[in-house]
Amino acid sequence: MDRVKIGINGMDELLNGGIPVHRHVALFGGPGAGKTSFAFEYLYRGAKAGENGLYISLEETAEDIVENMSAAFSGITDIKDVVASKQLEIVKPDKFLLEDIAEILEDRITNNGIKRAVVDSATMVKMAFKDESEYRQTMFEFFSLLKNLDCTAIMTVEAPNQDLAESSFGIEHFVMDGIINLYNLGREDQRIKAVEVYKMRGTDHKREKVPFKFTPTGLKVFVGEKVF
Ligand SMILES: Nc1ncnc2c1ncn2[C@@H]1O[C@H](COP(=O)(O)OP(=O)(O)OP(=O)(O)O)[C@@H](O)[C@H]1O
Ligand SMILES: [Mg+2]
Structure with a gap:
């Protein structure tokens, strides 16, 4: 099976080698958990390895x-x-409509050969909808469209609370192929960041929550270490 290496130090070990190609991942996290940095580094590592990337920032x-x-x-x-x-x-984009985002994606795949895409964040898209069921329907359609595109996408989602795995599941949890959770855990006198692969269709993966840190040369995931 072909995989897309995320390229973040340690991260692909959690995924037994990377995201299965053409699978699309939701990246959940609370405020400041590191969603933007994680998603950006995914594209940066791809770019350095010869895979163009597109960052759709909302x-x-x-x-x-x-x-x-x-x-x-x-x-x-x-x-x-x-x-x-x-x-x-x-x-x-000026507008937060998923149809517009899909159009940009298609255009950049055709005209710039992009292989990796990021949408940051789905929450901004959701806010453009008056009612939840409309958002769910559109998300579903967007995901079906994504399935036919030659790219591997990460979509960030703002988590409603810290306990990501237990929080009420949104449509993103069900339509997306994979879920990666980022945590900003409160400890006595500091916060510790942690990452967990919650689900990933098409591959086995590690299930534990492991610490990660910002380093000057990128994020570093401490595979095998425990979160204290
Ligand atoms: N060099 C660094 N060392 C340690 N922590 C850092 C460093 N740079 C950024 N951070 C932390 O990461 C957070 C920003 O990460 P990022 O913007 O990727 O998170 P986010 O989940 O996208 O946040 P938001 O919810 O605001 O969109 C900062 O608020 C800070 O706490
Ligand atoms: Mg962000």
Whole structure:
């Protein structure tokens, strides 16, 4: 089976080698859990390995993302260049409609050969809907469309509370092939970040929650370590 290596240090070990190609993943996390950084590094690692990526940002501008990621990963000095060369394209649509997002995806797959995509965040899409059932229906249609596109996508979702695995399940939990949860856990005098692969269709994977950290050269997942 072909897999897409996320490329984040340690992360592919949790997935027995990576995301099965053409599977689409929801990345859940609370505020500041690291969703944007994780999703951005997924595209950055792909870009460096010759797979163009598309970052559809519904929150931050392209400039903000480049600035924030360059600050978070100070040891990665070519973020601006990789973005300027369109190996990692950042697009901020004016509208939050899934049809528009799908159109951008199709266009960039055809015209820039992108293989990896990120939508940050699905929550912004959801907020554009007046009622939940309409969002569910559209999400379902969007996912069916995604299935026919030649890319492997990560969609970030803001988690309603810290206890991600137990929180009420949204439509994203059911339609997406995979779920990765990011935690920002409160400990006595600090917060610890942790990651867990909650489900991934098409592959076995590790099930434990493991710590991860920001390092200047990227995120680092401490496979085999426990979260205390
Ligand atoms: N170099 C760093 N070292 C440690 N922590 C960092 C570093 N850079 C960023 N962070 C932490 O990561 C958080 C930002 O991560 P990111 O923007 O990826 O999270 P997010 O889940 O997308 O957040 P949001 O909910 O705001 O969209 C910061 O708020 C900070 O807590
Ligand atoms: Mg974010």
